[in-house]
Amino acid sequence: MGSRSHGQRTPLPxxxxxxxxxxxxxxxxxxxxxxxxxxxxxxxERRYRQGDQLFAQGEECTGLYFIESGTVAVQIRTTxxxxxxxxxxxxxxxxxxxxxxxxxxxxxxxTAVALNDVRATFVSKASxxxxxxxxxxxxLSLLRRIAREASEAEVMRAVSMDLSARARLARMLISLRNHxxxxxxxxxxxxKLPVSRKDLASAxxxxxxxxxxxxxxFEADNIAYFTGREVRxxxxxxxxxxxxxx
Amino acid sequence: MGSRSHGQRTPLPxxxxxxxxxxxxxxxxxxxxxxxxxxxxxxxERRYRQGDQLFAQGEECTGLYFIESGTVAVQIRTTxxxxxxxxxxxxxxxxxxxxxxxxxxxxxxxTAVALNDVRATFVSKASxxxxxxxxxxxxLSLLRRIAREASEAEVMRAVSMDLSARARLARMLISLRNHxxxxxxxxxxxxKLPVSRKDLASAxxxxxxxxxxxxxxFEADNIAYFTGREVRxxxxxxxxxxxxxx
DNA sequence: TGAGCCACTTGATGCTCATCAACTTCGCTT
DNA sequence: AAGCGAAGTTGATGAGCATCAAGTGGCTCA
Numbered sequence: 001m002g003s004r005s006h007g008q009r010t011p012l013p014x015x016x017x018x019x020x021x022x023x024x025x026x027x028x029x030x031x032x033x034x035x036x037x038x039x040x041x042x043x044x045e046r047r048y049r050q051g052d053q054l055f056a057q058g059e060e061c062t063g064l065y066f067i068e069s070g071t072v073a074v075q076i077r078t079t080x081x082x083x084x085x086x087x088x089x090x091x092x093x094x095x096x097x098x099x100x101x102x103x104x105x106x107x108x109x110x111t112a113v114a115l116n117d118v119r120a121t122f123v124s125k126a127s128x129x130x131x132x133x134x135x136x137x138x139x140l141s142l143l144r145r146i147a148r149e150a151s152e153a154e155v156m157r158a159v160s161m162d163l164s165a166r167a168r169l170a171r172m173l174i175s176l177r178n179h180x181x182x183x184x185x186x187x188x189x190x191x192k193l194p195v196s197r198k199d200l201a202s203a204x205x206x207x208x209x210x211x212x213x214x215x216x217x218f219e220a221d222n223i224a225y226f227t228g229r230e231v232r233x234x235x236x237x238x239x240x241x242x243x244x245x246x
Numbered sequence: 247m248g249s250r251s252h253g254q255r256t257p258l259p260x261x262x263x264x265x266x267x268x269x270x271x272x273x274x275x276x277x278x279x280x281x282x283x284x285x286x287x288x289x290x291e292r293r294y295r296q297g298d299q300l301f302a303q304g305e306e307c308t309g310l311y312f313i314e315s316g317t318v319a320v321q322i323r324t325t326x327x328x329x330x331x332x333x334x335x336x337x338x339x340x341x342x343x344x345x346x347x348x349x350x351x352x353x354x355x356x357t358a359v360a361l362n363d364v365r366a367t368f369v370s371k372a373s374x375x376x377x378x379x380x381x382x383x384x385x386l387s388l389l390r391r392i393a394r395e396a397s398e399a400e401v402m403r404a405v406s407m408d409l410s411a412r413a414r415l416a417r418m419l420i421s422l423r424n425h426x427x428x429x430x431x432x433x434x435x436x437x438k439l440p441v442s443r444k445d446l447a448s449a450x451x452x453x454x455x456x457x458x459x460x461x462x463x464f465e466a467d468n469i470a471y472f473t474g475r476e477v478r479x480x481x482x483x484x485x486x487x488x489x490x491x492x
Numbered sequence: 493t494g495a496g497c498c499a500c501t502t503g504a505t506g507c508t509c510a511t512c513a514a515c516t517t518c519g520c521t522t
Numbered sequence: 523a524a525g526c527g528a529a530g531t532t533g534a535t536g537a538g539c540a541t542c543a544a545g546t547g548g549c550t551c552a
Contacts, residue, residue, distance in 0.1 A: 084404045101393045143389045147347045150396030157403030158332045161451025205407025212531050458501055
């Protein structure tokens with residue numbers, strides 16, 4: 001458990017988080033890159049209610065989804081029926097890029113479900129490829145996005161593996177802060193969990209019981225207080241101390 | 247520990263391996279896609295001896311490396327000085343794609359070192375971007391590669407986490423088979439480990455001591471026999487039984 | 493040839509977390 | 523409001539693996 005700076009409090013916006021987190025710093029949420037607008041111009045808006053699926057494992061890949069608002073969970077179903085949460089895709093991210101990978105019909109390996117009301121721009125594979133053929137700039141921008149996500153996932157995998165469950169939960173909370181965090185009237189950081197504890201557990205590779213017990217220890221250590229799906233973090237630096245920085 | 251088909255023996259080439267492994271099936275090693283040849287045309291060949299670094303963490307990203315032959319280890323150095331092996335890049339793969347991500351000077355997050363004699367085509371960032379501007383097909387091909395790697399890493403991360411160390415080692419061996427496996431005179435599958443046990447350990451998120459003990463159990467169960475960096479696998483199906491398929 | 497170093501092995505011990513089971517609470521339906 | 527199922531909590535137990543420590547063997551270098 002490495003000790004960190006522990007200096008001044010850092011209330012809301014973009015705190016320096018070392019390591020992997022750097023990758024997330026740049027144009028993630030915010031508005032689209034401009035370049036990809038061209039791509040989205042050939043798409044249609046789709047809306048989903050909480051629990052709706054954008055696509056399901058085994059279905060044919062038909063196109064890309066640009067998430068405009070809301071949160072999408074990307075899961076994989078194991079042969080034994082349990083769902084593993086692969087990632088949470090937030091506004092500004094792209095889901096379904098596998099559509100572009102394979103030349104011909106290929107099946108989705110994952111399932112994407114809306115965790116709340118979601119607005120997304122769907123761009124069919126054909127339409128996407130058309131644009132990409134004639135507009136190099138667009139695809140370069142898309143490449144950057146996907147390369148970023150690739151790099152992130154690679155590092156995350158390695159880093160996650162030799163971190164304690166406690167540290168992984170801390171990491172999860174911090175990464176949720178970007179899209180699901182705010183500051184309440186007392187100046188405390190608040191985070192609204194977009195998923196159930198079961199999904200939270202599967203996202204960090206542990207079990208719901210363990211999540212419960214970790215919550216217990218977090219509260220005992222005055223690091224984070226959980227009530228339902230709301231989390232209150234009295235001092236962000238204390239939470240940052242937990243992530244055992246890369 | 248799920249029981250599998252256990253039917254006929256499968257000697258050398260492309261066995262069906264379920265789950266993640268599917269992703270690797272397609273154009274991985276083999277020859278380049280043709281499209282990327284254009285990209286490589288603007289590059290220069292570089293040669294590295296065992297132990298040489300292609301680039302190091304902290305250095306500026308200057309371009310892409312297409313690995314023509316040999317094996318490259320991509321590592322990340324933690325703040326406490328220990329190296330974590332992120333991935334092994336084999337012939338046909340691309341290393342350093344981060345060069346394209348950031349617009350301006352950006353530092354490598356990882357270190358890439360040659361595990362044996364390596365031949366690579368280096369394409370400077372500027373040169374790459376030039377080609378990409380005018381040849382959409384090229385970038386599309388590059389995009390496919392990176393998207394594939396991204397998807398793989400994402401799934402791997404999730405899958406790896408709730409697998410036993412034993413299963414992860416089995417997985418590692420199977421994935422090494424692609425580029426480091428052959429069949430000996432007795433018809434047994436042989437694998438030449440490209441890394442030390444310490445690196446092997448860090449690659450699967452465990453410790454060298456654990457690797458030792460796992461080897462012990464593998465030998466006790468007649469699954470794989472280790473002598474130095476050579477591994478003999480009497481029956482591939484027995485090894486496949488260990489991976490606790492996705 | 494021996495000293496030293498590094499990779500690897502082996503053993504003993506304890507911590508973290510999964511598992512199984514029972515119980516509580518919440519949200520939803522009728 | 524009662525009843526139900528899913529979500530979450532709590533407790534007891536044990537397996538898996540990290541850790542610390544002490545070896546062994548092979549390698550290089552003086």
